[in-house]
Amino acid sequence: MLEDVHLLIEQKEEILINDLKYLTLDIQWDICDIKGYQKFNKGIYSFKFGVELDDPDITLEIDDADTALKLLSGEIDSFEYRFYKRKAKIYYIEKWEKVKVGEEILKAKNFKLILTIRYTNGVFYHPYTITRLPIFRDIIEKWYDPKTADASYIPINDSLGTFEDKVLPLKVLEYFINKADHFLLCHSCGCRAYNQCQEHDHSIGCLYIGADTVDVKEVFPKIIPERSHFGTKEEAMDRVKKAYDNGLITVIGRLKWDAEAMGVPDRGHFMTVCFCCPCCCIAGKRMFRTIELQNMMQRIEGVSVKVDEDLCVGCKECMEVCVFEGMEMIDGTAKVNQERCLGCGRCERVCPNNAITITLDDPKRLDEFIRRIEANVDVS
């Protein structure tokens, strides 16, 4: 049984991608013994209150009346899942509380169960599948509110040129690192470790910048010193340079769930700096399948990506490297899907025929980009 669960978890990214593309699901609800079902079949919807299905795909069980009322009234604003044998459980952060550990008073998230997903017909569905349903989609939308989730990829392409002799990511990060006094450096990249990346350096972990990073030292379970440490401006800049040399694309911005994952309530003084590879980026592979989550990532102002149709031979290398489905193949030629493309520039770097160009229309756009990021997250 345990082996089965492990297999499902290993496959969950693929399962999720499929689930989100085609919402075909029979859901049995059991809310404090109140029954009802919803059936979704590629656009055809039916439901009935007070009835049980013979063979639902999943059963959603809520045992606690107060939690049920909170969910149904739209008062829940976080969504975390855990896998168990033949079921998954969805939790929300009820409160942040202080706990005594030895002589120290630390802070911990107190999770409360929302519901249990039972896989009643033996087929596994990723817990994120239910975020397609309005009641859960509302939670995700709150969680990924653009005010608390706004970030951009900073391309590293040579074709963009330099800015005062610095490549784009170094120029932007130099600005924020100079402005800040607090830097938390993770010892490894969670995405690369999770996916056992063979292509890129695991030790280039996320960098967090801003005054609220200091609070991480009070978090339980402890993240410092085993998983991260506080560093200097020089160390932070070295991390950015190392990522650039390693071909990793930098993401910067305010990402509420990153602060919360590190045990700090999001207050707008916690900047995420991620160094992403196309092979392992969990955000790219998992999150961008839903419209709400796509919206939190924005292309840098003034960046455009174009394909020269005369040079494109339709080899699909660009499609394979794009984790955002930002490139499409139409009549044997690559076309940029302008709505999905985030301007990370990976496609240009792999194109064997130099058919793709990424450009920034005006160097002054950098100021515009920095202002946007600063409007949401203050690193000073």
Place this chain on the structure above:
Amino acid sequence: MMEKKEEIKFLFKKMMKDFEEISQNDETYRK
């Protein structure tokens, strides 16, 4: 408890019913 159950019933029915309209007007659910 009975009051809470009645409220749950009301909101639960509403949630299921509301989706009918949402599903007809939202591209996400017509794929």
